[in-house]
Amino acid sequence: MDSLIYLYGLIPTKEAAKQLCPSLKGFDGIGDVYTFPIGKITAIVCNLDSENYSEESIKEQINNNMEWLQEKAFHHHETVMKLSKIFTIIPLKFCTLYNNSASLETAVQSNESKMMNTFALIAGNEEWNLKIYCDDQLLKKQVSQSNPTIEAKREEISQLPKGKQFFEKKKLDKVIETELEEEKNKVSEKIHSHLREFALKGNVKRPWSNDVTGRKDNMTWNGVYLITESKVEDFLEQIQQYEKEMRESGWQFEASGPWPAYHFSSFS
Structure with a gap:
């Protein structure tokens, strides 16, 4: 055959x-x-x-x-x-x-020229992945208590007649959900921006659903980084520091690697 x-x-x-x-x-x-x-x-x-x-x-x-x-x-x-x-x-x-x-x-x-440039990029470097998870209920509680937009809306509702308060509180729930997503994105983007300082390149992937992860908490960020071997330890230490500082707020960090450079090399 x-x-x-x-x-x-x-x-x-x-x-x-x-x-x-x-x-x-x-x-x-x-x-x-x-x-x-x-x-x-x-x-x-x-x-x-x-x-x-x-x-x-x-x-x-x-x-x-x-x-x-x-x-x-x-x-x-x-x-x-x-x-x-x-x-x-x-x-x-x-x-x-x-x-x-x-x-x-x-x-x-x-594709020889492109491949040779890719070899030059990835040689001596490692691909690492970082998945960030968040306890939405815990973070939602924090956001609803400290967010100026939500506090202003809550104060506005308290001045309304009782009959209107019910419907406005429903609207407030939607505002809290929106502010929660914005807070998750803002925090994750700030972390990603900081971690890129340790990396040659850093890309963002689509977060996995709970069906894929098998976890109750939601994945809020899925980043991949190409890092020089000498900087990997610093990169991982920074993630451990985030974990230590943010665990009680409902955040968890899952770093994995080194992986083959799937996300920083391509072949048509």
């Missing part, structure tokens, strides 16, 4: 020449992961049977076989993680496939 090329990531060829690729099983659990040099860039790949791993069959598995998806996604992640500890790697997304080696070569060659 014809073979598809499964691409895990790209590394500088000069690094591949100095360090052998570790012995790893490929995506199908049968073949091996191997290196495929393409000029200054080396692809780390494995071969897959084109019938068993056609686009249609993979979509079928992803949509209807959660056990398969979890197993294969874990394999991809673990493989890229192991490679990232040895090489400067541009990690590829899960299930990046090419019909043959020629199509892979063309894609890499057409």
